Amino acid sequence: MAHGAAAGHGAHAHGEHDHHPTGWKRWVYSTNHKDIGTMYIVLSMIAALLGGMMSWYIRLELAEPGIQFIEDTQFYNVLVTAHGFLMVFFVVMPAMIGGFGNWFVPLMVGAPDMAFPRMNNISFWLTAAGLVLLVMSAFVGGGPGTGWTVYPPLSSIAYHPDAAVDFGILALHVAGAGSILGAINFIVTILNMRSPGMTMHRMPLFAWSILITAFLLLLALPVLAGALTMLLTDRNFGTHFYDPAGGGDPLLWQHLFWFFGHPEVYIIILPAFGIVSQLVSTFSRKPVFGYLGMAYAMSAIGVVGFIVWAHHMYTTGLGVNARAYFTTATLIIAVPTGIKIFSWLATMWGGSIDFKAPMLYAIGFIFLFVVGGVTGVALANAGIDFALHDTYYVVAHFHYVMAIAAIFAMFGGYYYWIGKISGKQYNECLAKTQFWLFFIGVNVLFFPQHFLGLAGMPRRIPDYPDVYAGWNMVSSFGALLTMLGTFLFYYIVFHTIRSGKPAEANPWGEGATTLEWTVASPAPFHTHEVQPVISAGDHGHGGHGHGAHPRPAE
Amino acid sequence: MLGAQARGINRTKLTAVILFAVVAAMGGLAFASVPLYRMFCQVTGFAGTPRTGAYVGTASAGAGAAGEVTVRFDANVNSQLPWQFQPVERQVVVRPGEEVLIHYRAHNFADKPITGTATFNVTPFKAAQYFNKIECFCFTEQTLKPGEDVSMPVVFYVDPQLFEDPNTAEVRKITLSYTFFPVETQAQQPSAGEKAL
Ligand code: HEM
Numbered sequence: 023m024a025h026g027a028a029a030g031h032g033a034h035a036h037g038e039h040d041h042h043p044t045g046w047k048r049w050v051y052s053t054n055h056k057d058i059g060t061m062y063i064v065l066s067m068i069a070a071l072l073g074g075m076m077s078w079y080i081r082l083e084l085a086e087p088g089i090q091f092i093e094d095t096q097f098y099n100v101l102v103t104a105h106g107f108l109m110v111f112f113v114v115m116p117a118m119i120g121g122f123g124n125w126f127v128p129l130m131v132g133a134p135d136m137a138f139p140r141m142n143n144i145s146f147w148l149t150a151a152g153l154v155l156l157v158m159s160a161f162v163g164g165g166p167g168t169g170w171t172v173y174p175p176l177s178s179i180a181y182h183p184d185a186a187v188d189f190g191i192l193a194l195h196v197a198g199a200g201s202i203l204g205a206i207n208f209i210v211t212i213l214n215m216r217s218p219g220m221t222m223h224r225m226p227l228f229a230w231s232i233l234i235t236a237f238l239l240l241l242a243l244p245v246l247a248g249a250l251t252m253l254l255t256d257r258n259f260g261t262h263f264y265d266p267a268g269g270g271d272p273l274l275w276q277h278l279f280w281f282f283g284h285p286e287v288y289i290i291i292l293p294a295f296g297i298v299s300q301l302v303s304t305f306s307r308k309p310v311f312g313y314l315g316m317a318y319a320m321s322a323i324g325v326v327g328f329i330v331w332a333h334h335m336y337t338t339g340l341g342v343n344a345r346a347y348f349t350t351a352t353l354i355i356a357v358p359t360g361i362k363i364f365s366w367l368a369t370m371w372g373g374s375i376d377f378k379a380p381m382l383y384a385i386g387f388i389f390l391f392v393v394g395g396v397t398g399v400a401l402a403n404a405g406i407d408f409a410l411h412d413t414y415y416v417v418a419h420f421h422y423v424m425a426i427a428a429i430f431a432m433f434g435g436y437y438y439w440i441g442k443i444s445g446k447q448y449n450e451c452l453a454k455t456q457f458w459l460f461f462i463g464v465n466v467l468f469f470p471q472h473f474l475g476l477a478g479m480p481r482r483i484p485d486y487p488d489v490y491a492g493w494n495m496v497s498s499f500g501a502l503l504t505m506l507g508t509f510l511f512y513y514i515v516f517h518t519i520r521s522g523k524p525a526e527a528n529p530w531g532e533g534a535t536t537l538e539w540t541v542a543s544p545a546p547f548h549t550h551e552v553q554p555v556i557s558a559g560d561h562g563h564g565g566h567g568h569g570a571h572p573r574p575a576e
Numbered sequence: 577m578l579g580a581q582a583r584g585i586n587r588t589k590l591t592a593v594i595l596f597a598v599v600a601a602m603g604g605l606a607f608a609s610v611p612l613y614r615m616f617c618q619v620t621g622f623a624g625t626p627r628t629g630a631y632v633g634t635a636s637a638g639a640g641a642a643g644e645v646t647v648r649f650d651a652n653v654n655s656q657l658p659w660q661f662q663p664v665e666r667q668v669v670v671r672p673g674e675e676v677l678i679h680y681r682a683h684n685f686a687d688k689p690i691t692g693t694a695t696f697n698v699t700p701f702k703a704a705q706y707f708n709k710i711e712c713f714c715f716t717e718q719t720l721k722p723g724e725d726v727s728m729p730v731v732f733y734v735d736p737q738l739f740e741d742p743n744t745a746e747v748r749k750i751t752l753s754y755t756f757f758p759v760e761t762q763a764q765q766p767s768a769g770e771k772a773l
Pocket residue numbers: 171287288290291333334352353355356359394395396397398399400401402403407410411412416419420423424425
């Protein structure tokens with residue numbers, strides 16, 4: 023019945039004779055999922071440079087004890103805050119969800135575009151407006167020096183009397199609204215617009231990961247919006263939600279923030295799981311081991327992620343029973359997480375692995391994620407966390423498990439898909455060099471921070487006692503390597519677009535079985551206008567590619 | 577086929593409407609968390625919120641066996657409030673279930689009447705659920721005339737359950753702490769803190 027739509031799939035080539043707007047109108051008014059995806063990627067790359075420069079400046083200051091460069095400590099706090107916000111909300115989320123999500127979810131599930139193309143445009147421009155507001159906030163008064171957690175009373179009017187924090191709140195509101203609209207768009211698209219035969223249980227894991235991420239966004243972001251609104255009215259209209267003087271409680275903020283914040287870390291890492299699953303399957307030339315287990319492990323992580331938030335608050339005076347509960351619940355997350363790790367390894371096991379740059383990044387991701395997961399399990403124990411909370415150990419944990427791991431998945435995704443996006447293939451030798459530079463860089467940068475944290479060095483300070491000097495210097499040297507690796511990546515993107523070889527429709531061979539490889543490279547402006555029909559023999563999620571390939575729409 | 581397509585579009589719209597409703601509900605939940613949180617703290621004594629209300633048990637039942645607790649009194653004044661505020665007795669030894677009356681004293685240095693309100697908590701936090709206040713100056717706002725000196729009573733008892741709960745059985749010292757804050761009035765002058773910053 024639904025196959026009726028496919029009746030007309032004759033030989034007419036859509037992409038070529040397509041009328042689409044040109045010049046600036048093509049981008050500003052864009053309703054095309056690929057153009058919007060590209061804009062998200064560009065936005066993310068700009069924000070990454072800003073956020074990156076801030077972190078390198080921070081590491082420059084921290085290379086030696088004493089104050090070298092950043093005399094104004096409020097400015098140091100502003101750097102730390104802006105770095106965190108930029109990376110979380112304007113680098114990782116736009117690249118993985120807005121960028122790769124927009125580009126490849128419709129392609130993978132066989133939909134012609136997103137369900138609400140105009141809303142898609144609004145989502146992007148709200149995100150862009152959020153970025154502008156956030157950058158502006160740094161120039162208002164002393165800037166917001168609250169950290170990305172914005173805890174009152176530090177974020178209250180008494181300690182941040184100018185409008186900087188208000189600007190920051192506005193930036194998050196606007197970007198959050200954009201993300202919520204985007205999430206609704208993804209869910210509607212994935213639930214209602216899959217091609218005939220593309221059942222939920224045949225959907226590629228990347229599409230699954232975006233679906234689950236979208237649900238997390240939907241449930242978590244409104245809570246952040248509510249909490250931020252209360253902070254805004256506390257600051258400007260004399261309410262006392264977080265102010266004990268009026269019967270409020272600053273801990274309420276922490277509960278609300280982390281009720282959003284812990285799911286947020288999964289919002290960042292689930293799309294990375296999705297990308298890595300595609301990469302591992304493609305370059306091992308095998309379907310993902312335990313496909314359904316992988317999909318439901320992600321769902322389980324999403325659900326459990328909502329009931330562990332107070333593991334960020336062990337030291338706030340939680341009762342012993344609450345600590346016992348949150349410790350247990352947090353440790354339980356390690357179970358579905360382990361399922362994912364072992365399934366990736368099992369996928370590689372016995373596969374004919376092709377160590378192209380995307381695969382190196384996928385393996386790098388697994389390594390980093392395991393290291394960060396292990397420190398997470400340590401921190402999950404309230405007793406241990408009393409010693410390690412707010413030290414560099416936590417900084418090392420979350421950079422391994424979330425920040426750098428996500429960046430690795432993004433780099434893998436970039437190399438994997440750049441041919442499909444730009445029509446040009448990257449240079450393998452340059453890319454592998456970039457991988458090794460970056461991989462060594464981040465480990466030299468973050469591994470010593472475990473030692474600093476165990477030795478008691480607190481986070482978010484510009485100066486430290488001399489005993490911490492050695493590992494800080496090492497860490498800053500790692501930051502230098504990381505910086506070079508980052509710049510090399512930008513050069514590779516430039517080089518690929520300028521003088522890369524034309525990319526084939528499928529440069530990866532039989533391992534790449536998802537639908538985006540059935541359309542030309544670069545992907546035409548319109549794809550899947552005639553729905554591809556997937557039969558039971560095809561494994562859209564990365565099965566052996568020999569099955570009858572779904573008909574390309576072009 | 578057209579019908580199927582129309583149905584597809586309706587389904588799409590319906591999904592979107594449901595999702596928007598979810599967003600609204602979660603946003604509402606964030607605000608609902610304020611009263612929920614307060615209720616939760618009062619019911620469970622979470623984060624050191626002492627119980628309030630009249631004693632329902634029988635005074636000093638089984639108290640002799642359970643022993644005694646020392647209740648210490650702490651007083652703080654927000655820097656914006658030109659008051660002196662301190663307990664009359666530093667500490668009292670009470671028997672569980674016994675109703676105890678103690679006093680704080682407050683003095684207004686300023687040359688105008690000032691209204692203040694006190695927040696309170698009990699440490700260790702886990703003992704808060706067994707610390708009951710029957711009457712307290714902190715239940716209402718307090719206005720002091722210029723130079724006025726007042727006595728502020730508190731009536732409380734410690735629930736004998738304190739000794740039965742294995743989690744709190746070893747507690748022998750409880751601190752009751754108050755912090756007085758100025759109550760903001762309509763004609764609000766810029767506070768010293770803001771001027772300083
Ligand atoms: C094996 C699973 C994990 C466990 C048991 C775990 C546990 C914890 C704990 C207990 C803390 C609080 C430490 C403290 O502040 O004292 C923490 C912090 C953090 N975790 Fe994890 N974690 C896990 C996985 C993850 C993942 C997957 C991510 C992100 C993708 C993540 C991101 C973070 C971040 C960003 C922070 C610090 C937030 C801040 O204070 O600014 N964690 N983790």
